[in-house]
Amino acid sequence: MPEYEKDHEHLPTGSQEQPGFGDQEFRTVALADTEGMTVEKTDVYAEPAPGKPRGAWGEAWRELRRSPRFYVSAALLLLLVFMALWPGVFSSADPNNCPIVDTDIKPNADHWFGTNTQGCDIYARTVYGARASITVGVVTTALVVLLGGVIGAFAGYFGGWIDAILARVTDVFFGIPLLLGALVFMSAFPEDRTIWLVVGALGVFGWMQIARIMRGSVVTVKQSDYVVAARALGAGTPRILMRHVLPNAIAPVIVVATISLGTFIATEATLSFLGIGLPPTEVSWGADISSATTVIRDQPYQLFFPSLFLSVTVLSFILLGDAVRDALDPKLR
Amino acid sequence: MRGTTRAKWLAGVGILALAATACGSSSDNKKSDTGSGAGNSASGGSSSGGYYTASSTEPQNLLQPANANETGGFYPLSMMFRGLYTYDPKTGDTVPAMAESMDTTDSVNWTVKLKSGWTFHNGEPVTAKSFVDAWNWGALSTNKQINATWYQPIEGYDQLHPEQGEPTAQTMSGLKVVDDNTFTIKLTSPISSFKAQMGYTPFMPLPTEFYKDPAKYGEAPIGNGPFQLDTAAGGWERKKQITVKRYDNYKGNDKAKAAGVKLVFYTTYDAAYTALRDNKLDVIDQMPTSAIASFQKDLGDRAIVQPQLSIQKIGFPLYDPEWSKPGAEKVRQGLSMAIDRAAITKAIYKGLEVPANDFLAPGIPGHADVCGDTCKFNPEKAKQLVAEGGGIPHGKLTIATNADGPHREWVTAVCNSINQVIGAGSCEPKLYPEFSVARKDISGHKMQGAYRTGWKADYPFPDNFLNDVYRTGAASNDAGYSSPVFDNLAKQAMATADKNQSLDLWKQAEAQMVKDLPSIPLWYYTTKAGYSTNVSNVQFDVFGNPVFTEVTVK
């Protein structure tokens, strides 16, 4: 793999220097991979000083505090997370109390968002649905960061044949689109379809981007003078990884992770739409949107409210990732 | 089971089959054609040259008469073939097609006399041998015909289709050709309704051309029906359409009125309905769920709503000790009373389906309010019965369905209804990702909770709704129901030649079923269909299929 061999010589810290890299992780969805080229290109750009995470973070934080995008998205996310944790605060109605005689009521004072065909209160379902979506997004992202981080760090740190093998494994997974992989994965476990299975399905097919970034960062840092110095002073591998490599890789990973979080939430909804997402007992936006599509002609509001919340959530994460990305990338200021 | 099978099969196929099963309530046939607002000049191409288009799906198997159990294969075969009998579209009654007569004195030995002068589309005369050879070929296990079990009642079937190993005979001993226009059938046990099965596709005749290369024939079948494959127009174009044209030498009474038909394959009913509204499609056989509320308004006089011989039910795993212990039948009766059928059909189906009061669909001889109070919504009684029966087995009722069909909505609604009556958390849907997985557990007797189960008539007779589903050991007895009382009455009813006497016996058998309640009848489906401004005289038969021969192109 030429690009891998090559970055042993010089290396990209993943992304800071790469314009629009933030757009690229979307290829988790779009599934493209231009790693080869980005690597080649990096030596052309000025290399950021990798060794001073604290300074960079302070700078970024100052930048963030000036970004309205950051405030808007952070406020929305706080609200949504609060909703996911304590839905009872927002709605006293039971989302599973669905008297069929209350079918298809338009939004009114009793039912702010109306009721669906089953007679369930849409406002209550929308509030309670936050938990499933946000859990899937957050836990999947955590899993992906862990999985991709470990694999990427391994490949980057050890290099050689381990790197070559992990690179091929990464390619294998990259070749399968997230939705397609998750579709087949979910179908393979018809019996115990839980929220954790959805997380697993998305995690298994969603870690590659993080792994590549992580690997890139590790390769860069590994060859930097201060790591060589640390090693000469007798620092062990774990210490080097923890102290020097991680802080450096974390910034691009955070950006990618925040943005893919939105992607995972949207993909979960799509799985539910295809009928193989969360179990029916779970109140979720995806499932509600899916059943609302059948009444789009007559009761569009049933589609509107859960879709709105889903989109706002996805949007908030993307905005946040975007703001962080801009804060970390001096060139875009 | 053709229908159910078909509905179900489709349902198995994904988002696709949204509307599986249409049907129900009012029988207001709005067939008169206004043709007024026809302003849609948009396409019109669909019906050019006297051909019209109808929605269908890709046949799942080669087009061989014993090899179709889903709409995609059934439609073209039913257009290109005619058997001994066919069904009156309006009543479902058995009416002669190729048969001059089909007589029996004991319901075991049958003598068939054919009308003469009928020919296959290639000119070959249809003879007694055309039938006998075709049935033997279809029954032979090595030919792998999906509907081979339809020949099971015929003597000698066991040798052609042994449970284990290779067949030991090539022809069924129960079939004998007497002369060109006569053959005899001997059954292993008396079946008074056997004649009523003769309109179904496995019992069609085949030309000698077929045996030269059955697979090649399956791509371009030659039948004896009112339509023949229009090879010049492309014939069967995979994943696209099948084009047939009128067979001018057809001898039956139901000659085709239109010059030809294109059966166009749609992957979803939504897509088909959209095309219909664009006038790109002329006849649609089912409405997508998304259009149920609006299609009558959208189409006006071109909307069709009429009863269909099909029923939706919830089945129980009676092989499970918890569900078969004494008292469990009270729980099932209680659950049945906890379901507000009227409100559910109103909410989900906009009142187009009819709440059930019998295991037989209306239109099947013998249909009556047999279920009575057990099928009526009664919250107090429901609670009481469930409590008397010792509560719901396993603590909670699950109703299994496949998530990829249109059934999820109503299963959820039924559960909600039970939850409202018996208490929150009493019932929840259990979703299977696909039909095949659900099927495996249901037929493998691995269920612990209830499951959805539908039935659509193959032929309009109680046998088909009762004997084929509830007799001990019947092929489709998924519940594992076994009642000596029912079995005994069913056997008598099957053997009784007198229709009224037979129906009376069936009614007694049903009374036993209401006591045991192996399944809960929910509602009957109606045919919900429609057509474009390019065609007129569009009718649907009682099975929910378009009467292709009657449609006229403007």
Add this chain to the structure above:
Amino acid sequence: MGRYVIRRLLMMIPVFIGTTFLIYYMVYQLGGDPISAMFGDRGADPVFVAQKRAELHLDDSLIVQYWYYLKGLLQGDFGTTLNGIPVADELKRAFPISIRLALVAFAIEVVIGVTAGLIAGLKRGKFADSVVLVVTLVVISIPVFVLGYVLQYFMGLQWGWFPATATPGDPTWEDLILPGIVLGSLSLAFVARLTRTSIVENIRADYVRTATAKGLPRRRVVTVHLLRNSLIPVVTFLGADLGSLMAGAIVTEGIFNVDGVGRLIYLSVTRHESSTVVGAVAALVMIYLVMNLIVDLLYAVLDPRIRYA
């Protein structure tokens, strides 16, 4: 360069085998009973089921099944579906349709995406920039099936701008406009943002300043100097995207009745037709790998600073 290409091609082999095995393994895990399912609610004929299972090697172990599959594949045999249709025929039918759809989506995303990105980049911080930003974010955050249904309902049914569903079997270009918009929307948003970022970055580059300084008209600076250089990352993204557009259409194809690869894969998964699923995915993986190679080479062509050894 030649050596590089050969190395890349060789490296595709393990990736190809790995991917097909992974998919094969998952489809094998699907369970269910595809043959019995052919009978619907009617009890299955055990004799028929046993014969079909033997014919399709369904009772063999995973490795043995995969071996049969790989062996066939090497001889150019993609296997047959449950109904006995060669998978190769299915692929031959479905791929041209998906390619056509991908091209429509591609054209839409290039034309609209690059234009929007260019405007946003040139008017950075102005109103037009904000509009592009907001619109692209909104598009990204709406799940594709919601977008599909909504556009189909309004643009197809209510307003009649485009055909709401495609002609079965043989969609025309016109039929593919609406699904193309839906399919391309996500990438369109990325292309717009990528173009903007790239323009913003290059607009302050020395060569642009030089060009402006020597008195070239603005139009010429933008089109010849700025755009050309800024489009390098965009072009590479687009190259890789063309392959993914074909695979990503599972939902879109379903909504618009386009019987392409996405639909084929989805239906085969639900029917547990492993040979079809694996065949289609294998073909997609090949396209993906080849597109990636082309993109990397293209990059070298576009940016003379890059050399492959």
